[in-house]
Amino acid sequence: MQKLINVISLSGGKDSTALWLYALEQGVDLMPVFADTGNEHEKTYEYIEYLEKELGPIRRIKAGFTEQIENRRQYVTNYWPDKLRKDIPGKWVIDPGVPTEGLDGVLLDDPPEVEPNDPLKEYKGVYGWIWRPAINGMSNQEAEETINRVLEALIPTGNPFLDLCMWKGRFPSTKARFCTVELKVRPFFDQVYLPLIEGGHHIISWQGVRAQESYARSKLPEREGTPEGYEIYRPLLNWKVEEVFAMHDKHGIEPNPLYKEGMGRVGCMPCINTGKAELFEIARRYPEEVARIARWEEIVKQVSKRNGASFFANL
Ligand code: SF4
Structure with missing residues (x-):
């Protein structure tokens, strides 16, 4: 019924x-x-x-995410040996924080036509466009070490x-x-x-x-x-x-x-949207949460391609 x-x-x-x-x-x-x-x-x-x-x-x-993690393990095993050794060309991407309006008031809808002198470095400030740097492919040994590192750590923990x-x-x-x-x-x-x-x-x-x-x-x-x-x-x-x-x-x-303890909102502790003032309160009152996130950063770093991971990208 x-x-x-x-x-x-x-x-x-x-x-x-x-x-x-x-x-x-x-x-x-x-x-x-x-x-x-x-x-x-x-x-x-x-x-x-x-x-x-x-x-x-x-x-x-x-x-x-057990199934998704298993699929990623398969992907890392099967595709990374080739993928990691390939060069990734740099490209211009829109900086979401900057309007694409030129100094003369003209909108720059298309990316700049020239590449920066050093394509391996990030380059900012061209009418709201950012150069995402090129990445050189890894050597055989680097690729093998990366794959081994990721596979060793990429095991579900049960924490969503x-x-x-x-x-x-x-x-x-x-x-x-x-x-x-x-x-x-x-x-x-x-x-x-x-x-x-x-x-x-x-x-x-x-x-x-x-x-x-x-x-x-x-x-x-x-x-x-x-x-x-x-x-x-x-x-x-x-x-x-x-x-x-x-x-x-x-x-x-x-x-x-x-x-009552200075949290503006209740949800993840911390949330990716947490501002500096609230983060200060979290660190002051709950240092164990900050320590947990630091442990998580180490784990996610281990399973990331470039061996780096940070909970807050920019604060
Ligand atoms: S971290 Fe993500 S899921 Fe958690 S409260 Fe913030 S936006 Fe929501």
């Missing part, structure tokens, strides 16, 4: 908690789901347990965030933000929505986003359908942050304690 199923993605943050409380007030029976990225602070895991005790059962899901980075050979970044899709969106769809859709059920996905958070969010509609066949509902769209905390107070539910 077809059922209407209301699903909520719980992050352990204030908005999704307020949303759950709002739904309970409305008498709506929600299915709360927590997608564990593996990069959450211990207090967030404890907070999820607290919510579960206070409000009801929470389903936990997490992404897995770390395994994702090992699969990709790099950390996500603000410009290559593959983490949200791989750690939240896709596991949610594959593990929660798809089986329900295939079972013939109608799903409403409750989302705790608010217009106050960003310009992009202020443009979102309260309700919309998705091509995948479920509906999205955003009842907190016009709520102010004070109303969110007031909802916690009204129901005697504590917000995640991380808010």
Whole structure:
């Protein structure tokens, strides 16, 4: 029999908690789901347990990358012996931080026609274009050592965030933000929505986003359908942050304690979008998280082609 199923993605943050409380007030029976990225602070895991005790059962899901890592091992084994020995030519790419407007006000849509004198060095500042340096191919011995290093370390750990980075050979970044899709969106769809859709059920996905958070969010509609066949509902769209905390107070539910400790947002600890001030608070209060990320950097470095990896590209 077809059922209407209301699903909520719980992050352990204030908005999704307020949303759950709002739904309970409305008498709506929600299915709360927590997608564990593996990069959450211990207090967030404890907070999820607290919510579960206070409000009801929470389903936990997490992404897995064992198959992708095995595929990458095959790729490294089969293709890298040739690939690593080939020269990679340099090329001009658009610098996303600089408008491609020339000094004379003319837009430079096409890359500069000349190559820099030294194509092996990065070159900046040509009407918003950057020269991505050429890379000389490795010698046979360098290629062999690289492949051995990567294969030795490229073994799934069971931690979704770390395994994702090992699969990709790099950390996500603000410009290559593959983490949200791989750690939240896709596991949610594959593990929660798809089986329900295939079972013939109608799903409403409750989302705790608010217009106050960003310009992009202020443009979102309260309700919309998705091509995948479920509906999205955003009842907190016009709520102010004070109303969110007031909802916690009204129901005697504590917000995640991380808010009182200088964290502007609750999610990954740290998130690739974390700014310097919040990072300072993380380092001051939770040096063990910084140490963990340093350990992860060593592991991802081992499985990267060029033996380098950094959680924050530029701060
Ligand atoms: S964007 Fe930030 S919070 Fe979201 S998955 Fe990536 S690191 Fe985690």
